[in-house]
Amino acid sequence: MAVELSETRVVRGACPQDCPDTCAFLYHVKDGKLVSVTGDPEHPMTRGGLCVKLNDFADHHYNPDRLLYPMKRVGPKGSGRFARISWAEALAEIKARWTDIIAQHGTQAIMPHAYLGHQGTLNGLTCGDAFFNRLGSTVAEKTYCESGSSTAWLMTVGPTGGLDLESLAYAKYIIVWGMNMVSTNLHAWPFVLEAQKNGAKIVVIDPVASRTAKQADWHIRIRPGTDGALALGMMNVIISEDLVDHDYVEKYTLGYDELKLRALEYPPERVAQITGVSANDVRLLAREYATTQPSAIRQGVALERSRGGGQAIRAITCLPALVGAWRHVGGGAVEMPIWEFPTQFDKICRPDWIPQGTRVVNELDLGAALTGELKLDPPIMSLFVYNSNPVSQAPAQSKIINGLLRDDLFTVVSELFITDTARYADLLLPATMQAEQYDIMVTWGHLYLMLNQPAIAPPGECVPNVELFRRLAKTMGFTDRYWQLSDDEMLTQFYDWNSPALEGITLDKLKEKGYMRLNVGAPDKRAPHAEGNFKTPSGKCEFKASAAAGGNFVVPVWRSMYEGMQPGEPVDPLPDYLEPYESAASNPELAQRFPLNIVSPKPHAFLNTQYANEEIKQRRQGEQAVVMHPDDALARNVETGSYVRVFNDRGSFEGLVRISDDVSPGLVMANVGYWPSLNRGGTSVNAVNADRHATLGQAGSYSDTLVQVELARVQSASVPAGIGELVGAPDV
Numbered sequence: 114m115a116v117e118l119s120e121t122r123v124v125r126g127a128c129p130q131d132c133p134d135t136c137a138f139l140y141h142v143k144d145g146k147l148v149s150v151t152g153d154p155e156h157p158m159t160r161g162g163l164c165v166k167l168n169d170f171a172d173h174h175y176n177p178d179r180l181l182y183p184m185k186r187v188g189p190k191g192s193g194r195f196a197r198i199s200w201a202e203a204l205a206e207i208k209a210r211w212t213d214i215i216a217q218h219g220t221q222a223i224m225p226h227a228y229l230g231h232q233g234t235l236n237g238l239t240c241g242d243a244f245f246n247r248l249g250s251t252v253a254e255k256t257y258c259e260s261g262s263s264t265a266w267l268m269t270v271g272p273t274g275g276l277d278l279e280s281l282a283y284a285k286y287i288i289v290w291g292m293n294m295v296s297t298n299l300h301a302w303p304f305v306l307e308a309q310k311n312g313a314k315i316v317v318i319d320p321v322a323s324r325t326a327k328q329a330d331w332h333i334r335i336r337p338g339t340d341g342a343l344a345l346g347m348m349n350v351i352i353s354e355d356l357v358d359h360d361y362v363e364k365y366t367l368g369y370d371e372l373k374l375r376a377l378e379y380p381p382e383r384v385a386q387i388t389g390v391s392a393n394d395v396r397l398l399a400r401e402y403a404t405t406q407p408s409a410i411r412q413g414v415a416l417e418r419s420r421g422g423g424q425a426i427r428a429i430t431c432l433p434a435l436v437g438a439w440r441h442v443g444g445g446a447v448e449m450p451i452w453e454f455p456t457q458f459d460k461i462c463r464p465d466w467i468p469q470g471t472r473v474v475n476e477l478d479l480g481a482a483l484t485g486e487l488k489l490d491p492p493i494m495s496l497f498v499y500n501s502n503p504v505s506q507a508p509a510q511s512k513i514i515n516g517l518l519r520d521d522l523f524t525v526v527s528e529l530f531i532t533d534t535a536r537y538a539d540l541l542l543p544a545t546m547q548a549e550q551y552d553i554m555v556t557w558g559h560l561y562l563m564l565n566q567p568a569i570a571p572p573g574e575c576v577p578n579v580e581l582f583r584r585l586a587k588t589m590g591f592t593d594r595y596w597q598l599s600d601d602e603m604l605t606q607f608y609d610w611n612s613p614a615l616e617g618i619t620l621d622k623l624k625e626k627g628y629m630r631l632n633v634g635a636p637d638k639r640a641p642h643a644e645g646n647f648k649t650p651s652g653k654c655e656f657k658a659s660a661a662a663g664g665n666f667v668v669p670v671w672r673s674m675y676e677g678m679q680p681g682e683p684v685d686p687l688p689d690y691l692e693p694y695e696s697a698a699s700n701p702e703l704a705q706r707f708p709l710n711i712v713s714p715k716p717h718a719f720l721n722t723q724y725a726n727e728e729i730k731q732r733r734q735g736e737q738a739v740v741m742h743p744d745d746a747l748a749r750n751v752e753t754g755s756y757v758r759v760f761n762d763r764g765s766f767e768g769l770v771r772i773s774d775d776v777s778p779g780l781v782m783a784n785v786g787y788w789p790s791l792n793r794g795g796t797s798v799n800a801v802n803a804d805r806h807a808t809l810g811q812a813g814s815y816s817d818t819l820v821q822v823e824l825a826r827v828q829s830a831s832v833p834a835g836i837g838e839l840v841g842a843p844d845v
């Protein structure tokens with residue numbers, strides 16, 4: 114029998130995930146079905162390879178557990194029992210409940226909750242802001258990630274992309290500081306290896322022997338939350354031994370004399386006591402870093418996750434100017450380059466619609482806000498969650514669940530799957546996946562503008578977030594032009610296409626090519642701060658930050674993008690070291706009861722919680738592991754294969770112990786990302802983390818946590834079900 118063979122069509126796309134790499138995709142489509150997704154080998158940065166999370170991305174679209182229709186809760190809250198309804202019914206229910214809530218409590222009783230489940234301009238972090246601003250809801254401050262780093266970076270060098278990760282190939286000394294690049298920034302790692310091949314020394318500063326640390330020439334184990342002291346100690350050596358680039362400092366920096374006095378407070382011996390890094394290593398690192406040019410620093414987001422994280426990043430960001438590393442191609446530092454993209458957040462978010470006096474509630478305080486611990490008038494009566502999974506990813510897990518269990522709270526969740534957060538919803542709304550939608554991606558690891566074009570039709574009744582908010586606007590009777598704009602009209606407004614960075618780049622060209630590099634210079638030539646040109650108020654690298662000096666500002670970046678700097682807590686204009694909230698030095702009584710410091714970095718095979726419900730990824734990642742040093746295990750009677758309970762006053766979670774000197778004594782490592790409901794005991798690592806913010810940018814303080822570990826009462830692997838077979842060693 115003759116079979117008619119149809120052609121495979123290739124559509125250009127881009128990865129949707131919250132990851133610095135934003136890989137260029139090729140969707141292969143046959144007969145309306147997504148057959149496979151491959152990396153585009155021609156993309157200069159991502160070069161065709163995908164990662165363990167995305168290399169079967171086509172199958173992800175056909176996961177039978179996908180949420181395909183609007184659903185209404187039919188069981189008790191949290192039971193996960195839902196029945197299908199129509200979009201019209203769902204929208205009518207939202208309108209009725211919100212109208213009621215607004216009549217009784219006002220619009221601020223409604224609060225959105227979003228993060229970076231999707232990273233697009235139309236469908237990502239800021240996609241609901243215009244709608245909620247127009248509604249007059251409570252403004253949600255979204256500081257789960259990067260806000261501490263960005264605040265510190267902006268205070269020091271301003272909104273600049275800094276060092277291009279592709280230029281790392283030209284560096285002679287690379288410090289990967291608080292980042293596990295092999296898992297979290299995989300496509301930049303070949304540039305590091307290329308530099309290494311050409312003789313560069315690779316140093317990794319991390320409390321854990323991560324995958325990345327294991328490939329380094331030198332792994333420096335640091336106590337979590339003490340990076341500020343190490344950076345100041347390096348400055349101390351650089352200044353005392355006169356390794357300073359005086360010409361650069363004089364021409365292009367601000368506040369050297371004051372910085373010098375501050376650095377003199379941190380001699381290597383003192384730094385050794387704080388950080389656990391020997392005084393000799395502090396000296397060696399400082400000398401090598403200053404004298405091996407070009408020297409480069411790749412800053413990880415993990416640096417921000419303790420009390421003084423922001424100030425540590427301030428100190429680290431000062432280092433390249435002190436030694437003149439910015440003079441060279443391949444020298445300097447990189448936090449993230451989104452600042453080079455001419456995105457017009459004001460046009461996306463419409464801050465002009467926020468009614469005067471509207472309150473701001475930080476999303477990390479979700480549990481406190483819902484349970485009444487945070488005194489809010491009016492209280493939060495409705496929560497609208499999209500692009501985020503706070504039950505797993507936000508700290509103070511049990512508080513959040515208690516809040517979500519409130520009978521009088523009306524919770525709507527837009528999702529791809531019935532996650533641990535979605536389980537508590539009154540209404541579920543189905544969202545599309547990347548091959549089914551259109552967007553320009555916001556990228557934070559390279560300098561290419563990336564377009565994702567839809568390759569297949571959405572299944573069931575899934576809609577992109579941008580369409581969800583159009584529907585909600587119509588439901589609420591908003592007639593503004595904004596809600597009539599097509600996707601292309603929005604993208605035309607949301608970027609400044611006349612800016613120098615986009616010269617020669619148009620939407621039409623993007624549709625053809627998929628991606629285009631910004632006009633910011635080629636990686637083998639680019640040295641953006643060879644002659645200063647910092648984007649600070651003074652135009653210099655501000656050792657002493659004018660943003661802090663004048664009026665004591667704090668910069669919650671993920672809000673200030675559209676509101677300007679917010680007056681807040683006083684900030685020291687000079688970088689300094691702040692002892693973590695939870696440590697033997699700052700709280701001896703607590704440290705007595707909970708002597709172990711836990712860090713919860715990213716899982717290798719999940720993207721935050723995404724893919725953690727899929728068997729193939731569970732097998733790759735292994736079940737929730739708790740990595741402990743042999744001495745700590747011995748002291749607690751814990752053996753390889755034991756299940757342990759990790760706990761403090763806030764809560765507990767369980768995991769399979771892995772005894773290893775990948776961690777130092779006193780340190781415990783457990784990856785974030787596991788679904789609490791699929792873990793033993795129904796909780797995960799955020800059960801022990803605090804909803805306390807770091808001092809800069811209202812960042813999370815996930816690494817600033819003390820716990821105790823004991824044998825779990827039940828040792829059998831099958832209680833409860835667990836999340837799948839453990840193959841090989843779990844990820845570190």
Ligand SMILES: Nc1nc2c(c(=O)[nH]1)N[C@H]1C(S)=C(S)[C@@H](COP(=O)(O)OP(=O)(O)OC[C@H]3O[C@@H](n4cnc5c(=O)[nH]c(N)nc54)[C@H](O)[C@@H]3O)O[C@H]1N2
Nearest residue numbers: 228229230231258500501502506527544713721722785815
């Ligand atoms: N303990 C600890 N906690 C942490 C961290 C840590 O290191 N340790 N890291 C923090 C950091 S850095 C971050 S960025 C946050 C991440 O926190 P989240 O952004 O909440 O993390 P995800 O697990 O990616 O959750 C995103 C959800 O959005 C859904 N989603 C994906 N695409 C779409 C879409 O197009 N539309 C809709 N409506 N939904 C979609 C996904 O299914 C997923 O459930 O977690 C923070 N929490």
Ligand SMILES: Nc1nc2c(c(=O)[nH]1)N[C@H]1C(S)=C(S)[C@@H](COP(=O)(O)OP(=O)(O)OC[C@H]3O[C@@H](n4cnc5c(=O)[nH]c(N)nc54)[C@H](O)[C@@H]3O)O[C@H]1N2
Nearest residue numbers: 291292293297321323337338413414415714715717720721
């Ligand atoms: N595979 C994978 N990739 C991801 C993600 C994912 O979930 N999975 N998530 C993405 C997101 S949202 C983000 S924000 C990035 C984050 O990526 P990274 O910046 O790499 O952050 P983490 O993985 O949390 O931690 C990196 C390393 O920092 C160490 N660390 C923890 N605390 C400290 C400290 O106080 N000081 C120092 N020096 N090191 C410390 C940890 O031990 C860990 O090895 O990754 C992105 N990429």
Ligand SMILES: [Mo]
Nearest residue numbers: 131258259414
């Ligand atoms: Mo993140």
